[in-house]
Amino acid sequence: MTDLLHTYQKLLNHYGPRNWWPAETPFEVVIGAILTQNTNWNNVEKAIANLRKGEALTLGAILNLPLETLEQLIRPSGFFRQKAERLQLFCRYLQEHHQGSLEHLFDRELNLVREELLQLKGIGPETADSILLYAGQRLSFVVDAYTYRLFGRLGILSGKEKYSAVRELFMSNLRQDVQLYNEYHALIVIHCKNFCRKKPLCDSCFFTEMCLYRQQNC
Numbered sequence: 504m505t506d507l508l509h510t511y512q513k514l515l516n517h518y519g520p521r522n523w524w525p526a527e528t529p530f531e532v533v534i535g536a537i538l539t540q541n542t543n544w545n546n547v548e549k550a551i552a553n554l555r556k557g558e559a560l561t562l563g564a565i566l567n568l569p570l571e572t573l574e575q576l577i578r579p580s581g582f583f584r585q586k587a588e589r590l591q592l593f594c595r596y597l598q599e600h601h602q603g604s605l606e607h608l609f610d611r612e613l614n615l616v617r618e619e620l621l622q623l624k625g626i627g628p629e630t631a632d633s634i635l636l637y638a639g640q641r642l643s644f645v646v647d648a649y650t651y652r653l654f655g656r657l658g659i660l661s662g663k664e665k666y667s668a669v670r671e672l673f674m675s676n677l678r679q680d681v682q683l684y685n686e687y688h689a690l691i692v693i694h695c696k697n698f699c700r701k702k703p704l705c706d707s708c709f710f711t712e713m714c715l716y717r718q719q720n721c
């Protein structure tokens with residue numbers, strides 16, 4: 504589908520490469536992907552800064568911290584009790600099944616790794632695909648609410664598609680390129696933050712000519 508590539512190119516031309524994910528290590532990407540559920544990235548940054556300051560950004564540290572201490576460190580990310588439990592569950596799983604190594608986890612057939620991630624408590628498709636793409640450099644497109652919003656307004660999605668169908672649409676129509684998947688998702692996020700907000704700033708947006716929403720509402 505040329506529309507998807509055309510949209511990508513327009514986003515890339517405007518914003519340039521985003522070079523995601525904003526993290527220093529793959530392990531930090533995983534932590535961020537779990538913490539970012541149901542909150543904005545500013546809150547995640549505060550939680551990660553607390554973990555860094557508390558020297559708790561390693562698998563061993565997260566496992567050894569008392570749950571209550573971990574909860575307080577990640578408190579800024581919201582749902583902190585639930586997320587602390589999920590962090591420890593993930594780390595324990597990694598230690599028990601993959602020698603504590605993300606490389607070991609990722610170094611298998613993609614669908615196998617993805618299914619394994621999806622079986623972990625608190626890891627849904629968006630989190631699993633974020634982990635696969637940004638921590639594992641694996642070819643797995645990330646779909647989120649911004650994806651539905653932007654491509655719904657552009658007229659490419661109806662909004663009723665399941666996560667798996669949207670992911671498949673992108674993955675079967677784009678070339679198989681981890682860097683492209685990496686940039687595309689990051690570009691969708693920035694465009695929805697800058698222009699295609701809940702209340703969109705259509706007058707300043709560069710998608711004017713190809714946007715169904717704009718044509719129908721302005």
Ligand code: SF4
Pocket residue numbers: 653656657698699700703704705706708709710711714715716717
């Ligand atoms: S023209 Fe408006 S609705 Fe369309 S993509 Fe731009 S901001 Fe979103």
